[in-house]
Every structure is written in C-alpha cells, then in structure tokens.
Amino acid sequence: MFGLICPGPDSSAGPIAPLVTYRVIVYDIHCAEWNTVMRNEPHILIAGAGPAGCVSALILARAGIRVTVFEAEADLPVDLRASTFHPPTLDMLAPLGLTGRLLEMGLKAPTYQFRDRRSGDYATFDLGCLAALTDHPYRLQCEQFKLTGIAAEALRDRPEVELVFNRPVTGVGQDDDGVRVTVSGPDGAETHAGDYLIAADGASSVVRTALDIGFDGFTYPDQWLVASTPHDFAADLDGLAHVSYVADPDEWFVLLRVPALWRVLLPVAADATEAEALSDATLQTRLHGIADKDGDYTIAHRTLYRVHQRVAATYRVGRVALAGDSAHINNPLGGMGMNGGIHDAVNLARKLERILRHGADADRMLDHYSAQRRAIAVEYVQEHTHGNKQAIEETDPAKRRAHMDRMKAIADDPALLVPFARKGAMIDAVERSMAVEPD
Numbered sequence: 001m002f003g004l005i006c007p008g009p010d011s012s013a014g015p016i017a018p019l020v021t022y023r024v025i026v027y028d029i030h031c032a033e034w035n036t037v038m039r040n041e042p043h044i045l046i047a048g049a050g051p052a053g054c055v056s057a058l059i060l061a062r063a064g065i066r067v068t069v070f071e072a073e074a075d076l077p078v079d080l081r082a083s084t085f086h087p088p089t090l091d092m093l094a095p096l097g098l099t100g101r102l103l104e105m106g107l108k109a110p111t112y113q114f115r116d117r118r119s120g121d122y123a124t125f126d127l128g129c130l131a132a133l134t135d136h137p138y139r140l141q142c143e144q145f146k147l148t149g150i151a152a153e154a155l156r157d158r159p160e161v162e163l164v165f166n167r168p169v170t171g172v173g174q175d176d177d178g179v180r181v182t183v184s185g186p187d188g189a190e191t192h193a194g195d196y197l198i199a200a201d202g203a204s205s206v207v208r209t210a211l212d213i214g215f216d217g218f219t220y221p222d223q224w225l226v227a228s229t230p231h232d233f234a235a236d237l238d239g240l241a242h243v244s245y246v247a248d249p250d251e252w253f254v255l256l257r258v259p260a261l262w263r264v265l266l267p268v269a270a271d272a273t274e275a276e277a278l279s280d281a282t283l284q285t286r287l288h289g290i291a292d293k294d295g296d297y298t299i300a301h302r303t304l305y306r307v308h309q310r311v312a313a314t315y316r317v318g319r320v321a322l323a324g325d326s327a328h329i330n331n332p333l334g335g336m337g338m339n340g341g342i343h344d345a346v347n348l349a350r351k352l353e354r355i356l357r358h359g360a361d362a363d364r365m366l367d368h369y370s371a372q373r374r375a376i377a378v379e380y381v382q383e384h385t386h387g388n389k390q391a392i393e394e395t396d397p398a399k400r401r402a403h404m405d406r407m408k409a410i411a412d413d414p415a416l417l418v419p420f421a422r423k424g425a426m427i428d429a430v431e432r433s434m435a436v437e438p439d
C-alpha cells in the first residue's frame with residue numbers, strides 16, 4: 001500500500017464548496033521500499049494537484065502509466081482564480097470525460113463584450129463564428145476548483161495513481177537513470193524516485209527555483225481585487241454578456257458570471273493595504289460605483305492579487321518539465337493562464353506517453369515540448385493579455401474612441417470576427433504550438 005486516498009466529507013453548502021475533498025489515510029511506506037517496488041515500471045512524479053497537475057496525471061494514468069501526485073495542501077485548494085474555459089481546452093478535456101461534467105456545473109457564455117464605462121458603448125463578440133473550428137464554440141464559465149474536483153475524482157478511480165496530500169515537494173535531483181524528489185512528510189523528509197517529474201507546483205514553483213531556471217518578466221505595480229456577489233449585474237447594464245471587459249481611464253473593471261455569482265475584477269492602487277482594499281466599506285463603495293442599488297451588496301468572497309507577466313527560461317531540464325503557472329504567468333484579462341497550463345499538460349503528458357510506451361526519444365520529445373509551449377507563452381499569451389490591459393485602462397480619449405470603433409467593426413463583420421475570436425479563444429495559440437517543429 002503506497003498511499004490511499006478516500007473521499008472526505010463533502011463540505012457542500014455554498015456555491016463555492018468543492019464537489020469532493022480527499023484526505024490521505026494511509027501513507028507510511030519507507031522510501032527505500034518504495035524505490036525497490038516502483039522502479040520496475042515507468043513512473044511519473046508530479047508536484048502539485050492544480051489544473052495542470054491533475055490533467056497531466058489523468059492522461060498518463062489513462063495510458064496505463066503509474067503516477068504519483070504530491071500536493072502541498074491538506075485538500076484540493078478551493079481555488080477561485082480561473083473561471084473561463086476556452087473552446088480548445090474544452091475540446092482537449094472532452095476525451096478525458098471532464099468536459100461533460102464541467103458543462104453540467106458551468107454556464108455557457110456564447111458571447112463576450114468590450115464595453116466603455118463612460119459612454120456605455122459596447123461591442124459583442126459572438127463565438128458561434130467558431131462553430132466550424134471547435135466542438136465548443138463558447139466560453140464556459142466555471143470555477144477552476146470544479147475542474148480539479150472532478151479530475152481528482154477520476155484519478156481516485158485509477159489504480160495507476162497515488163494522489164497524496166500534505167506532501168510539499170522541497171527538492172529535486174536527477175541522473176541518467178531517473179529523478180528523485182524530496183517531499184516533506186509527517187515524519188520528516190521523504191525521497192521518492194521516478195522516471196520523470198512534472199513541476200505543476202504553481203507560480204512560486206519550488207522545482208523551478210531548485211533547478212535555478214530563470215523566470216524573467218515583470219510584476220504590475222497595481223494590485224487586482226476580485227469580489228464575488230450574487231447580485232445580478234445583468235439587470236443594471238444594458239445587454240450585459242456573461243463576460244465583459246469594461247474600459248475606463250480611472251477605474252476599469254471586468255464582470256464575469258459563474259453559475260451562482262458574479263465576479264468583479266477591479267484594479268487597486270499599488271500602495272493600498274490588503275485591509276483597506278478588502279474592507280467592507282471599500283468594497284461597497286466600489287460595487288455601488290459600478291451599479292448603484294438599495295442596501296449593501298452581499299459579498300461572497302474577496303481576494304487581492306499581485307499580478308505578473310513572466311515566462312521560464314526553459315520548460316525542461318533533464319528529466320524535469322515545467323507545466324502551467326510554474327512555467328508562465330500572466331494577467332487574467334483574457335482568461336489564458338489556466339487554459340494555457342492545461343494545454344501544456346496535455347502536450348507534455350502525450351509526449352511522456354510516447355517516450356514511455358512507444359520508445360520515442362526523450363530528449364527530442366521534451367525539447368520539443370519546451371520549444372512549442374514556451375513559444376506560445378512568449379509570442380502570444382504575454383502579448384495578448386498585456387494588450388488587453390493596455391486597452392482597458394487607456395486614458396487618451398481619442399485612442400479609447402478609436403479602439404471601441406475597431407471593436408464594434410470587428411464584432412459586426414464576420415471576416416474580421418473569425419480571426420479575432422480565434423485569437424481570443426486560444427485556437428491560434430494551439431495551432432501555433434503545433435506548428436513549432438522539433439529540432
């Protein structure tokens with residue numbers, strides 16, 4: 001017995017409760033025995049049970065490859081960050097049995113908008129124009145913890161998988177024969193061996209740091225606030241779509257609907273303290289500024305974020321590959337971080353399957369992965385998300401007007417809309433990635 005996970009109590013109640021939680025009930029094997037038993041068959045180690053870690057684990061397990069996922073937290077984090085799934089992501093998750101479940105739990109957004117807060121003008125982009133290119137020509141609005149919840153549920157059913165909690169990875173070593181991770185366990189440090197390690201341990205990746213991989217880029221000076229409320233903004237703003245980017249030179253905002261709530265994303269001054277930014281008084285003022293109403297807003301969650309644009313210098317060192325936020329982080333305007341991380345996970349897991357099951361050349365495969373996915377982050381995601389921020393906060397009235405005119409022209413002309421929608425929906429990113437040739 002290596003580790004046994006079992007469903008914990010469903011802390012159901014509110015709309016943000018995870019579908020299922022897990023707790024480790026047995027995990028006491030001596031690491032020497034682990035290595036003896038496990039080194040006879042291909043074995044992938046994964047740091048982190050976020051979207052990138054869970055999706056890569058599921059693909060590998062379905063290929064019959066043994067996987068151990070080490071998660072630092074005691075349960076799957078109830079992570080409210082991502083709420084938008086793009087069409088190619090839904091296409092990729094469908095064969096894993098995840099898209100159908102997400103559709104049941106989420107809200108289809110067939111359109112999204114760019115709006116001007118002052119003039120009230122808006123452009124509506126209809127993703128139906130992508131119907132010939134994807135099985136899912138819409139955004140799905142669904143919180144990211146729902147994905148990790150159902151993915152972990154699927155992992156629990158796989159005999160190839162151990163998903164172990166309370167196990168932060170603290171170090172990594174490797175040689176020609178394999179990779180070893182050091183993990184902090186209840187009785188001290190443990191060492192686990194495998195063939196390859198996927199570092200899906202998020203933006204502050206311990207693995208990336210341990211391997212001394214650069215993470216160049218910048219951090220935005222301003223902070224970003226997300227507040228959720230059951231208040232229905234569709235009743236306040238004319239024709240409001242489920243996803244709307246609202247430009248304003250003083251206070252831009254984003255409105256994102258998920259099944260039971262609206263999420264509001266707002267900028268916060270660089271020097272504001274968390275206590276100030278998240279206080280009831282501040283939130284009420286800011287939400288009433290968006291839509292005045294009688295009485296206070298009910299606020300379901302509030303979180304303050306620092307936001308960065310950074311890409312790892314390489315996605316691969318030897319037997320270790322980075323995926324998701326450990327490899328790239330960007331601002332959330334456009335909803336590309338988790339989606340891109342899932343695209344990494346699918347690409348990487350398929351290549352590991354080809355290495356371990358079909359004898360493909362490991363160096364060639366992993367270098368190709370790094371080249372393909374890094375190119376997307378550098379050329380596409382960073383540029384697109386930063387461009388979205390510049391457009392939404394533009395202060396020059398003439399440029400704001402010109403931008404809105406351009407958005408409306410695109411929305412109204414199918415010849416312009418299709419290329420625009422392909423880019424925003426990350427279809428171009430996936431195609432560009434596929435076009436990167438191996439060395």
Ligand SMILES: Cc1cc2nc3c(=O)[nH]c(=O)nc-3n(C[C@H](O)[C@H](O)[C@H](O)COP(=O)(O)OP(=O)(O)OC[C@H]3O[C@@H](n4cnc5c(N)ncnc54)[C@H](O)[C@@H]3O)c2cc1C
Pocket residue numbers: 047048049050051052053070071072073077079080081082083084085144167168169170200201202203205206207226305323324325326332334335336337338339340341
């Ligand atoms: C406000 C906001 C809104 C966003 N909205 C969107 C959106 O709509 N669409 C979108 O695509 N993206 C969005 N993002 C980005 C998205 O949340 C991330 O890109 C996504 O969570 C990355 O997934 P991941 O699996 O790489 O990392 P994470 O989700 O960060 O998961 C990493 C996991 O690793 C665990 N871990 C950390 N350290 C260790 C360790 N040492 N050992 C073991 N485990 C460890 C963590 O506990 C966690 O479970 C948003 C981000 C923000 C801030």
